[in-house]
Amino acid sequence: MTSNPPKAIVVGAGPAGCLSAISLANLGWDVTIFERRRDLREPALQNAANGFSETFRQRSINLTLSARGFAAIWAIDSSIVEPLLKQAVPLQGRISLYCIGRDPLSAILVDKAASKDNVDVHFLHKVETIDFDKNTLHVENTVSGEKLDVKFDLCIGADGSHSVIRRHLLAATRMEYSQQYLSHEYIQIKIPYGLDPAGNPVSLLPANYLHVWPRGDSTLVAMANKDKSFNTAIFAPRSVFSGMESPEDLLPWFQSDFPDFMSVLGKEKLLAELRRNPRSQLIITKANPYHKGAAVILGDAAHSMVPFDGQGLNSSLEDVRILSILLRRAQQASAGPSHFGHNAAAVSRVLEQFSENRHDDVTAMSDLSMNSHYNLRRGFATFGYVIKKYIDKILYAGSAKGAGKLTLSDLKENIYGPPPSGWMPLYNMVSFRADISYATAKKKAASQDRLMDRAGMAIGLLAVGYALRVLFL
Template structure:
């Protein structure tokens, strides 16, 4: 078997033939990680090359890039291109009240932000970065129809002529999304766990166009949120001055808005400040052009089949989008998988087992957090108790930055394992409860003392 020099310049490891199924964000980034280690990489994507399409099929919620994703992009040399040239920093949530007033809620410290990045641009940038390696071979219009993952054998159907051909690889990487064909093959294996949960809420994308001079119609360095209890709307800025607006609601609420009149009345009632920004005609046109899309959370495991196959990204842990960590977690998968493979000198058996065992608890943790954050975004952000606790956490974080790390900060602005982020939050909640109980006891004791003093 061929070998190549390891990252430290003195270790040797096997040179592998790697087949990556899925040419989206995670698959293309994974291709660069394997390519820079000298492996032969074949990337198979069902869609045509999106760089040659005028319109990319399907819709997507805008991307919020944070430190976990940036760290992975940095390791393949494109972080600066993405962040500096095409990312728009968002330093806070901008909350839109019913009366049209707004209030910012910072994400963290003054200089901490997440970046709004267009999905298509990022996917194209990752494809181009991967193809700069001579050992990366991209195959578009390829549909996986069957596989024997224990042997690294797959059958693809080339579109549109449906020509069938077979592929073999020493390692199969499934990065083909929430409805992964690779995972579907894994589900045939004994002892493979799988669950998926659809929430009763869907989403529908709208758009706030740029102003006549090409500028943004709202302050651009914010993620704008219209929280309305059972539903909400968010808007993320784009480079061209427009905003990608996403309306999240129960499907039954979408069903009630069956005519232009009902839709406009609904927006006038709940989003009066957004209505003139979108425009009545554009709102009606965009709203009725598509049906609302479902939101699914997927948990499964193990992520590997022996030493021949692994799933990463949404294929392993699809999540609802409310923590902005789906892409970031997928990118972190690429970085962590690369690290564990290097640790084991690309001995696939122990490396894939370790990745699956260590990553699964963290992936399930962020799936759970994403579910919770929907409640926070559409409801809790308007409650005084939420704001008081947030200010309290930020104060303690300023005083004790290494000891007291707020949940959102640990998830978004650190590399703390997701499961540890939850444990950290649980510990903080216990400390706060004890503090409040102690304060309550002190107050009661003081009242009792004064009552006793006045009585006698």
């Protein structure tokens, strides 16, 4: 145990907040988490029928956890990986990609954080404001109404897309900030498991797959749960939903555009789901810098992106890995956590490094996710896209894949590895190579694309030349 440990406050017990708390506790800090919601592990909140808690139900979409996210978790605390794997469903045909419900993921991370002697978790405590000059948070106990002033040596704002810490940073710094609501909205729909003749649960869709129904502007995505049910989300432009305000209004549209989905779920169950789950917005936020003094934002608070590459969570967990490396290096260079943590200027320097390190990468990922939004809706079906992906695969197969790759242990100490050599599809770099930054992946994929376009053009010109020669000579 550290004597006179520095004090960190984490705002938000989502995945990024919990992993941050675990990381700081492992680095010798005293950590307090404030979370405005209830503890989702409380038995009264559990809905035995579907495994979702009441408070979280409306956002209980499944999340894909890729090698990038796992590497971050492993680097912070490898003991979390095993319980996660027990709750996650491996997705076939997508190496090292797992799907996990938001609730089981959060429960495992909250459990781990709360099991640490130097972590206190306070649910139903809403952070209202932050004073950057006095390093103080103003917090309300939403049950008793009591107001608290809490001092910190480091504050991590992991309070999601509508972050209160970001709002105060925006007012207190020269932050560049943009916010955009996507024209698409989404509705969550649960497909329950069926029962076989012996009464055992069975999946109503082929299990262990990520199912995607692209329909031009609209897309339906289904991800498997451990109990053989599926969590699905339908994404469609607001204009499609407008004029279809009641669940009954939506039925003909489902019937005409997603008849196979309708036949699996049935009209009554679909109606019940549509009545239960409201339409939700997708928001993209970009901010720079992420810090002021001893306070920093990370995860969705710093960068909300559209979910079409499944990297929102993975990038948030990677934020924690990178901040943890920077903090550990600074602590090692200073005489340990107490010496470092009580030195406000030293803490601020590390947060500045985090902002500088992270901004270009997460912005690159956010932009890539928007491209995937387009591809998911239309591009997958185009001939050009299919051909390009095929060539991508062939070139990758002939490439030296592992050259220069960092091991998991390396990723505890190193932010990224050397630039990758050989040919590598963008998807592999983004999801499965935690040693490659998003910005590097985006740049390399763009240069590979240009090469492919040039090669395609050269082949086209040769073909035209040959045809002319045959016709006229």
